[in-house]
Structure formats: C-alpha cells, structure tokens
Amino acid sequence: MSMGRNEFKSGWKVLVAGLLGVMCGASPLPFNTIGFVLGPLHEEFGWSFAIISAGVTAFGITAGLLAPVIGAAADRFGVRTIALTSTFAFALVFAGIGLIPGSLYAWFGMWFLIGLVGMGSTPVTWSRAINMWFYRSRGLALGILLVGTSLAALIVPKVAVWAIGTYGWRGMYPVIALFPLLLSLPIGLAWFREPRTSEIPPEITAGGGLVGVTFAEAAKDRRFWTIWISIALVALAYGGAHIHMPEIIKQHGLTAADGAGIMGMIGIALLSGRIITGWLLDRIWAPFVCLPILTIPALACYWLMGNSTSEAMVWVSAFLLGFAAGAESDLIAYLASRYFGIAHYGKIYGMLYMPFGIFSAISPVAYGRIRDVSGSYDQMLMAATFLFVSGALLLLTLGRYPVFTAKEVTP
Template sequence: MVYSYTIKGGAMAEGKGYGEFRTGWPVVVAAMLGIGLGLSPVPFYTIGMLAPELAREFGWTFGDIMGGLPIMTFAVLVASPAVGFLADRIGVRPVALASVGLFALSFMAFALNPGDIRFFYANWAIMAVLGAGTLPITWTRAVNNRFDDRKGLALGLSLLGTGVFGFLVKPFTALMIAEFGWRGAYLAVGALPLIIALPVAWFAFHDVGDRTQNAAQRRESAALAAANAPGLTFSQTLREWRFWVLAVAFVPISFAIGGPIPNMENILKSGGFAAADIVTLASLIGLSVIAGRLLGGWLIDRFWAPGIAFFMLCAPAAACWIFAHGPLTFETAAISIVLIGFAAGVEYDLMAFLVARYFGLKSYGAIYGTLYGFFALGAGIGPVVFGRAFDATGSYDGPLMQAVLMLIGGAALLLTLGRYRQFTAPA
C-alpha cells in the first residue's frame, strides 16, 4: 500500500490539484528555462558537436575531450552541497540568478582556449563551480515549496527544459559552427542563458515570501522556514538507510544513461549511419527526454515512484543491449535512442520527488545537492569510459553491456525504499 506525503499549513496547502498552477506557473516556467540553459544539459549536449572541431584543430583525442566531463563532475561534487546549504540559508532566488550569469560567462570562456588542454580542463572546473546554482538543486526547491498535489507534474514541467534545449541546442550549435566556427559557437551558446533564462528568472522566479520581504527578512524567513519545514534535518538524513540506497543507486543509473548520450553521434557513426541520418537520430534524444519528463511526472504523481522508475529504467537497458549486439537499422536505432532519452527525462524529477517524499523539505537543498553529487559522479565518468573504450577497441560494445547491468541493478535498488514518509508542518 502506498501512503501519501502530507503537509498541513503553509504555502503548499493553499492550492489543490491543478489549481496550484494558477499561482505557481511563473516559477515553473522560470525553472524550466533556468535548468534547460544551465550547467546540467548545455555542456553535456554540446560536447558531442564540438569535440570533432577541437580534435581537428588541436589534435586532441576523443577521450581527451570527454575528460572535461569528469572534471566537471568532481567540481560539482564539491560545489553542489555548498549550493544546497547556501540556498537553504539565503534563499534560492539570489543563488540561481547569480549562477546563471556566471555560468554563461564561464561557458563562453571556452572560446578563448589557445590549444592548451590544461586550460580546457580548468575551464570545466571553473564552470562547474560557478554554474552549480543553475542545477535543479535551486530551481526545484521553489517548485517543491509551491506544489503538493501536482508536485510530480510541476517538477516534470520544470525539468522539461533539459529535453527542449537538448533537442534545440545540437542543431543550433551545428549552425553556429558552420557559420562562425567552434569559437563562435561557444560564444553564441553561452549567450543564451544571458538573453533568455536570466531575464525571465529575474521577473518570474520567486520562492514563497520573496515578493513581500527585503533581503534581511528573506534570510530570516529562510532560516525560520528551514527550522519549521516538515521533514528531516541533513544530519538525520545521513543516518537514514534510504538516503544511502538512493546515493548508491543513482551512480550506476547515471553512468549507464549519461555514458551513451554525448557519445551517441559516434556510436551511430560506428554503426555505419550516414551523416544526415546521425543528425536526425541524435535529435530524437531531446524529444524523448521531453516525453519522459511529462509522462514520468504524471505517473509518479499517481503511482509509487520507485516502481515507475524500475520499469522506465529497465527500458534503456534493452536499448543498450540492442546497440551492443546490432546490426542496427534506422528503426531499431531510433527506438533505442527514444528509450534512453525517455529514461534521461525522468531522472532529475525522480530524484527531486523522492527527496521530498522520503526526507521532506527541511533540508531539501542540502540533501538534493549531496545526492546530485552522486548522480553527477556516474554521469561524469560514463562518457569518458565510453570514449576511452572506443579509442582502445574501436567499439562501444563493452561499456554498453556494462550499462545494461548497471541500469537493472540500480533500478532494482529503488524498489527497497518502501512506503513514502509522512511529515506534518506546523500551522
């Protein structure tokens, strides 16, 4: 039997069902743009388009270029818990706004690379630290504060940006490369958060109480809200076995899903597909991420989330099996890519949803930030393992089969979480 998560009193009791969207939709839109044009998807989805240009100009190997992703991962491991604590203390709005601008500038700095791989790697680390506030840690906190009955759907819509811009940024990057070269592409893509996400967030992204309080009052309210919010403290959560189940499960899951996506163009090329077919097939990732966001959010609102996650994460295991064993046709490749993208679409909102349901909102930022660090660990290592394997063997079969086992094992771990926890906030 599945028990619901109950919060009495406070902002989340104000709206029920879809009525919560009457006041909460600007926050959802701002979160969608902020996440979609932030650290999580933009470097991840553009590296596959830019890697051949960097290799051609500087003579770097594919594995060398993918090495920026684990550097970003380890920087995120350090920065994301700090961002979570900062958001809990001073509020999510100032953290998110500052980080959007800093992320944009640090991404544009890649255009200044003189051909030094050390400069390239340092840029990844700096971008990760400065852009950590654009991760879902901050944006989903405000969404969670405003939604209860439709929390899963609201989170799914907020995280829809990763799919939308994952679909759009690949052809946009290719166009910019063709018109202005890889340096111009870095500048153009980096400008998108400044001209789209930042203005919208400035006007629309407000947590509960932001509009009626000054900075000092917001800091005081944030501390008071943290003290009175329903749920566990961060130290209590670290003693919870469910936290460590999630931490352990998300490493192999993110490895298995994150490994193939930035390597997808090369996976398809090694499978014998023509350039035009590769562009068409690779674009399906973003579209399927969108579908995963929407359907996944709708399902976890209505059914036990770990059970939904198990089925949605076993599907890309079948896709990795197909890629490893071939032979690939256009149809089988398209189906496999959709299955992988569909699972990628449910990952982030699933994590946000599980944190809220099992640990509450008292230390949401710190808990989510720490779990995101484990998630980023797998997502950062995966692409490099895939790239190194191809450099060494000319094939992706080995890591693809590893991904099959990791997806099934990680998804099975989620089934041990049990019933949702119940927390009651003071009136």
C-alpha cells in the same frame, strides 16, 4: 484535483522561469554540445576522445562536489540570488571556452570554472522553489520543470551544428551562451522567487516552518544511501551514452546531421519521460513507476552494440535511453522531497545530485576510453545494460513514504 489546479494557478510563472533556467543552465548545455566538438578537437589538436570527454568530467566532478554546498546556500539565503547569479556567471565562462589555446590545461581549467560557477544554475536550486510551490501536483510540476533539459536537447544540438558549420567549434560556444544571457536570465529576474508564507501549500508547513529531517538524520537513513547508489549506477550507464551518441550512431553508418536529429529526438524522449513520469509519481509509488522505465534501456544498449543495427532501431534505442534519463531526473528531486521533506531539501538534494553529477561526468571518459582502446563502444554498452537494471531494482527496497510531524520542522 482542484487544489492541484490552484497550485498551478498561483505558481505557473515561477515554474516557467524555472523551466527556462534549467534549459539554459549548466546541467544540459555542456552535455548537449560537447559531442559535436569531439571530432573537430581530435582533428585540430590530436587529443583522444577520452581526453576531450574528460573536460565534462572535470565539470561534473566539480559541480557534483559543490552540489551540497550550493543546496545549503539555497536553503539559507534563498534560491533566487543563487540561481540567477550562477546563470550569469555560467554564461560568461561557457562563452570563454571558444577563446582557449590548444592547451589541455586551458581546456580542463575552463571546465573546472564552469563547475565552480555554474552549479547554482542546475535543478539543485530551481527545484527547491518548485517543491515549495507545489505539493499535490509536485511530480507533474517537477516533470515540467525538468522539461527544460528536454527543450535544450531538442534545440541546442541543431544550433550547435549550425554554429560549428558557420563559425567553427570556437564560435559555437559564445553562440550557445546567448541562451542563458538572453532567455533564462531576463525571465528569471522578472518571475522567479520562493513563495510567501501564505502561498506555501499547508501540507509542507507546520508550526510556522517547513517540515522535514536534517541532513544528518537523512545521512543515517538506509534509504538515503539506497537512492544515492541507484542514481550513481544509472548515471554511469547513461551519461557517456548521451555524449557519445553522435559517434555511436556513426558506427552504424549514420551522418553528423542524423546525429543532430537523433539528439533532438532524445530531447523529445526526455520531455515525454519527464511529463509522463511526473504525472505517474503523483499517483503511484515511485519505485513501481521506475522499474520498467529504467530497465527497458538495457535493451537499447544491447541494440546499439555492433555496427549493423538498422537506422530505425538506432532511433528507437536513442528514444528509450532518453526516456529513462528523463525519468531519473524527476526521481532525484521527487524522492528527496518525499522521503526527507522540504526543511533541508537543498542540502539533501545536493547530496543526492552529487552521484548524478560525478558519475555522469565519469561515464563519458569510460565510454571514450573503451572507444580508444577497442575501436567501438560495445563493452561499455554491455556494462550499461546491467547498470540500468541494478539501479531500478535497488529502488524497490525503499518502502513507504514517511509522514512528517510538526516536530520535524525548521522555522
């Protein structure tokens, strides 16, 4: 335990910088704002909910496909340059969404650019450094790192609603872009770095390098594809539920202001899910941890069906969904490092982030399409109940964590 405390003593500045980087990066900001422009864009341009949601799909697919490339670049060139450059570029492009004309080409083009320049500001980069600073307390450290997305869910929706009310939907985008420009970028420049050789935990080094398998070896491992499919199923279930939550709750008689409050509460759930899950991962086999966490949201999806759920149950359902999403984000980074090591972590994690990015992006379109055709989200919510359970059960087949030897080393 004292060694775990020593890890936090030496790595806390990097962890804080990474937390703020995740909070203000391309992972949470688009997903915590687009739900509040669905209505305004639909009213102004006549675009369908599915088409508007597909902007995030363009972003997610682009980012997901680029994740292994960015991860490999972080492995080779170090995460500091990749993460900070991407954060700056993402902020500029995100602000630029507010300048687009009423053209779908412009709408999709901007989201494609966000995926292109913003992927390096996601946990793909920040988590590599944290995995290099922490071993005994890795689960908790990753949970704290990913609290950044929880803080974004707590703060950003309220700022977005205020900005839209004050400046319109166009003004909201440059306001939100101030988060990376004025918060995460300065702290990252001051504090974010990889550890020196003497600062790396001894458990993840051998023979002068980091232990772990290559991506080619990981790709031949059944466990890699089991994790990949599980991530895809859960992302497909949750991504659209999060983005369409303001519209889902309207069907139960709640207001836009209630929506901002619920989105903030989801942020608390994400935070709780990440911290609690991270703490448990350091003590209990990961699939056992996630079995209940990823199956309970099936109940939440059931409760959100129809239009007569009580306000209290809507809040409970949103909390359960957010808690599960927090757990899944912890899992991707933790399982990548525990089953495949650190030597080629960036590329392997990038490949495991790919289904998260792609299916989180496809999910909003699926939810929006069901809404456009049927007038409600019920069919998609029913499908999500099965997706959550299937994703949880798959992880039970992973088996024990491997023990890496000195032969599995990258100098």
